[in-house]
Amino acid sequence: MSRQYPFIQNISLVGGKGAIMPDHVMRASIIENGDLSGTKLMMSLVDRNAYYRDDLKLGNGVEIEVTYGDPDGRGDDVFIETFVISNAPYIGELIEISAFEKNCLQLKQVSSRTQFFVDQSPASIIRTLAPNVKINADTFDKPGTYHLNPGASPSRLIRNMARDYGAMVFYSRGTLYFKDITNLANQAPVMTFEHKNPQAAINMAKLNIINQSMMYQRTLNREYMQWDTVAGLTKSGKPDNGSVMITSGTAGALDNQNDAIIPMIDCELFGNSSFAPGIVVNVVLHLGIPDKVIDEAVPEVQIINRVTHHQLGSRYLCRVELGVLNK
Numbered sequence: 121m122s123r124q125y126p127f128i129q130n131i132s133l134v135g136g137k138g139a140i141m142p143d144h145v146m147r148a149s150i151i152e153n154g155d156l157s158g159t160k161l162m163m164s165l166v167d168r169n170a171y172y173r174d175d176l177k178l179g180n181g182v183e184i185e186v187t188y189g190d191p192d193g194r195g196d197d198v199f200i201e202t203f204v205i206s207n208a209p210y211i212g213e214l215i216e217i218s219a220f221e222k223n224c225l226q227l228k229q230v231s232s233r234t235q236f237f238v239d240q241s242p243a244s245i246i247r248t249l250a251p252n253v254k255i256n257a258d259t260f261d262k263p264g265t266y267h268l269n270p271g272a273s274p275s276r277l278i279r280n281m282a283r284d285y286g287a288m289v290f291y292s293r294g295t296l297y298f299k300d301i302t303n304l305a306n307q308a309p310v311m312t313f314e315h316k317n318p319q320a321a322i323n324m325a326k327l328n329i330i331n332q333s334m335m336y337q338r339t340l341n342r343e344y345m346q347w348d349t350v351a352g353l354t355k356s357g358k359p360d361n362g363s364v365m366i367t368s369g370t371a372g373a374l375d376n377q378n379d380a381i382i383p384m385i386d387c388e389l390f391g392n393s394s395f396a397p398g399i400v401v402n403v404v405l406h407l408g409i410p411d412k413v414i415d416e417a418v419p420e421v422q423i424i425n426r427v428t429h430h431q432l433g434s435r436y437l438c439r440v441e442l443g444v445l446n447k
Contacts, residue, residue, distance in 0.1 A: 127431040130187035138176040147432045154290045154397035154425040156275045158224025161203045163217040179208045190393040199293045223253050224291050227275040235268040242298050249274040257298035264370035284368045286379030290397045301379050305445040309402035316406040326388040340378040340446055381425050381443035384418055391436030399424045419444045
């Protein structure tokens with residue numbers, strides 16, 4: 121096996137206030153979620169002389185710029201993200217750092233004023249709420265009307281809007297995505313995950329089939345209703361598990377309320393920085409039984425819903441959650 125280089129390549133304090141030696145990172149995880157939970161950093165930093173704690177004042181609220189990627193040739197280019205430390209206890213000779221990506225954290229801050237969005241597209245609304253972030257949003261047929269109240273967060277408004285439009289919304293590597301889940305699920309896979317095939321380009325070392333579809337369907341598949349001043353009481357066409365009254369900002373939102381990605385597989389793989397939320401993959405599970413070579417227990421086409429990029433010393437591994445569109 122070829123040598124695996126560190127996933128975390130450089131760490132510096134924003135504003136030229138100092139740097140952290142990559143060799144001092146005992147372990148680190150960058151978690152990219154397929155929702156607005158945001159990108160998270162968990163890192164154990166060796167600080168035997170308390171230099172980072174006392175001299176660099178590495179603690180809550182400090183911004184750090186992290187350069188990461190896989191130079192071993194399996195992934196994409198190198199990426200740079202700014203994280204804001206939310207917690208950094210000093211335990212023994214380690215600083216246990218928890219941090220959120222800066223743009224994600226700003227979207228979670230409560231608003232101090234009211235903002236109205238009348239008959240606007242999701243891309244237009246998100247561009248106003250996150251003016252410094254690159255937006256990758258699908259085009260939808262009808263605009264929506266939403267408002268942000270004082271004390272509420274932009275991330276909550278965007279989450280509600282995503283459910284109304286049946287969209288997958290998430291932040292990844294400098295871009296905020298707002299993608300139609302149905303269109304996403306119908307895209308051609310861009311890579312193949314295989315299990316029990318040592319010759320595969322991407323082989324799942326460990327595999328756990330979650331398949332909690334029954335629980336998700338019980339929660340999602342309701343008859344959604346809302347009151348319209350013109351049409352009166354309107355309903356969705358899916359009365360499987362009771363009725364729920366909602367308020368939405370767009371026509372047609374009732375039938376989109378149950379569009380969501382249901383987790384199906386949790387797997388571990390060799391590190392690959394090209395793994396990211398929203399990527400459509402082909403799943404092939406090998407059984408190795410002469411009369412039944414392929415396991416057909418799970419859908420073949422799935423969507424990456426969460427990726428944990430984990431570095432332990434010089435080793436780089438990934439844990440990936442795959443899911444399917446709730447039908």
